Amino acid sequence: MLPQYLQLMMTFNNKGENINMENKVSLSKKDVLSAFWKWTFFSHANYNYERLQASGVLFSMSHLPKKLYPGDEKAQKAFMQRHMQFYNTEPHFGGIINGMVLSMEEARANGADIPDDAINSVKTGLMGPFAGIGDTLWQGTLQPILLAVGIGIASAGNMLGAAVFGVTEAIIMLTIAYIMYMRGYKTGKEGVQAILSGGKMKQLIAAASIMGATVLGSLTASYVKAQSTMNIPLGQAQLSLQTDILDKLFKGMIPLGITLLTLYLLKDKQLKSTTVMGILVIIGIILGVTGIVG
Amino acid sequence: MEISVLQAFLIGIVYYLGINGTPWLTCMGSTIIQKPLVSGLIVGIILGDPLAGAIIGAAINLPFIAYISAGGAPPTDPGLAGTLGTALALAAGVSPAVAITIAVPLGLLGTIIWVVHMTVDVFFVHMIDKCALNGDMKKACFLHVVPPQIIAFIIGVIPVALGCYYGAGVVSNIIATLDGTPLKVLEVIGGILPAIGIAMNLRAISKPGILLWFILGFVVTVYLGLTTMPVAIIAGIVAYLYTGLTANAATVSAADDDF
Structure with a gap:
């Protein structure tokens, strides 16, 4: 590992001096757009357990080595090798890192003193935070809301539900992806750090989790279904367990109770989701066979 | 409802398009087509009953509404639940709640396909490493796109198509023998299973x-x-x-x- 790494460093140092004296290379708008679209389409095309999106990063910049290091095969090979490192982020929000790497590579080819380490540490240092931001805002908040709306429309017997979800999500996510990537390319390291350390992003994440949790509460009320049909005989009259007792105490207490129990098993008891699923099936069988719920 | 060979194959392709990483529709394939709300409707169109497909797909989506795929280790696979699940539920003519109970175990099975795909792709990464040493960008790009997708297509389309073609009759027969209280119990289970998706999302943003x-x-x-x-x-x-x-x-x- 080490000799190869040192060799890379030396190639780069030589290269840096050479290019500094000769003409500069710069990426055209088309180069940047092409890298963005290749990333957007192919980031996960070879998703794997060892290095996740590594070859996705390389593929997205496959047109760069020849452009940045014309005629310098050594530098081209070094470029390919340094972008085969482990990489895994949320591709829409995390695209800001890819955009930034693009601008770092451009600066480096023009002689800036940016060692391999710098590019790699930027990638590995930022991929986690942006995956966290992306997953919270998108999969944790936006997607459940859009799905809930779509499901509401579709389960009422309207085929447009799927389209409402799909089109809205595609427009929002591709817009975010484009803005993030271009911002990463234009503002570079400082811009990205500003996003991460700024209070606005923290506030947005905090607000998103509050909104997400509230919507999840609403979803529980609408879609976790457990209605009792049991009747308790009281002499001549019959008392309905659901409408006369449970609803008077707290409407929807069975679904809410089951959901909170599920959360307790997952979060506090740290059970695997498949185990919890099994427990829910057993609860369902007990409730169904005894006729408490039906 | 019978499912023909062609229909089974087409449903397999719908599943393939929703596998994490299929590039043809950007990540929107594995996040939009993969959702049972969407794939259910498409399966319904393929089987000639779009409306029923949309309603069943929407129901099956409930336990997966808060599904988060992060870090490459998904707990379940909404894609298989939405495609094969909707197809089998339509073939057996069950209620949306029973469809949920059929689809959720399928989602668990689907994670096997994911693990195979993520493991096989490791080989291609090593091959691309060699290309990087030789500076062969053309071959690196080819290896990134073509072989992983051929693998994904095979391990995605074949099991789903076989499941649709042979599973339809089996599931219909099972459901027929379950008529009465057992079927009611399946409905109760289907009613409370959405809790798992919601609780998992709550845990994630907790x-x-x-x-x-x-x-x-x-x-x-x-x-x-x-x-x-x-x-x-x-x-x-x-x-x-x-x-x-x-x-x-x-x-x-x-x-x-x-x-």
């Missing part, structure tokens, strides 16, 4: 005090009868104001500490 907002959303929906969209809008406004206030309070107290 921080102190978040449970209060969850209960607020529940109460507002149950007692005021609001649907999810207005609740989302109200929650968004309240969350924005609340986090703004707490951020201000934090800076004020920090400023106080300085003096």
Whole structure:
């Protein structure tokens, strides 16, 4: 590992001096757009357990080595090798890192003193935070809301539900992806750090989790279904367990109770989701066979 | 309802398009087509009953509504639940709640396909390493796109097509023998399974005090009868104001500490 790494460093140092004296290379708008679209389409095309999106990063910049290091095969090979490192982020929000790497590579080819380490540490240092931001805002908040709306429309017997979800999500996510990537390319390291350390992003994440949790509460009320049909005989009259007792105490207490129990098993008891699923099936069988719920 | 070979094959392709990583529709393939709400409708169109497909798909989507795929280790696979699940439910003619109970175990099976795909792709990464040493970018690009997709196509389309073609009759027969109380129990299970998806999402965004907002959303929906969209809008406004206030309070107290 080490000799190869040192060799890379030396190639780069030589290269840096050479290019500094000769003409500069710069990426055209088309180069940047092409890298963005290749990333957007192919980031996960070879998703794997060892290095996740590594070859996705390389593929997205496959047109760069020849452009940045014309005629310098050594530098081209070094470029390919340094972008085969482990990489895994949320591709829409995390695209800001890819955009930034693009601008770092451009600066480096023009002689800036940016060692391999710098590019790699930027990638590995930022991929986690942006995956966290992306997953919270998108999969944790936006997607459940859009799905809930779509499901509401579709389960009422309207085929447009799927389209409402799909089109809205595609427009929002591709817009975010484009803005993030271009911002990463234009503002570079400082811009990205500003996003991460700024209070606005923290506030947005905090607000998103509050909104997400509230919507999840609403979803529980609408879609976790457990209605009792049991009747308790009281002499001549019959008392309905659901409408006369449970609803008077707290409407929807069975679904809410089951959901909170599920959360307790997952979060506090740290059970695997498949185990919890099994427990829910057993609860369902007990409730169904005894006729408490039906 | 019978499922023909061609229909089974087409449903397999719908599944393939929703596998994580299929590039043809950007990541929107594995996040939009993969959702049972969408794939259910497409399967319904293939089987000639779009409306039933849309309704069943929407129901099957419920346990997966808060599905988060992060870090490459998904707990379940909404894609298989939405495609094969909808196809089998339509073939057996069951209610949406029973469809959920059929589809959720299929989702668990689907993770096997994911693991195979993520493991096989490791070989291609090593081959691309060699290309990087030789500076062969053309071959690296080819290896990144073509072989992984051929593998994904094979391990995606074949099991789903076989499952549709041979499973339809089996599931119909099982459901027929379950008529009565067993079928009712399946409905009860299908009614409470959405809790798992919701709880998993809550766990993911969990921080102190978040449970209060969850209960607020529940109460507002149950007692005021609001649907999810207005609740989302109200929650968004309240969350924005609340986090703004707490951020201000934090800076004020920090400023106080300085003096």
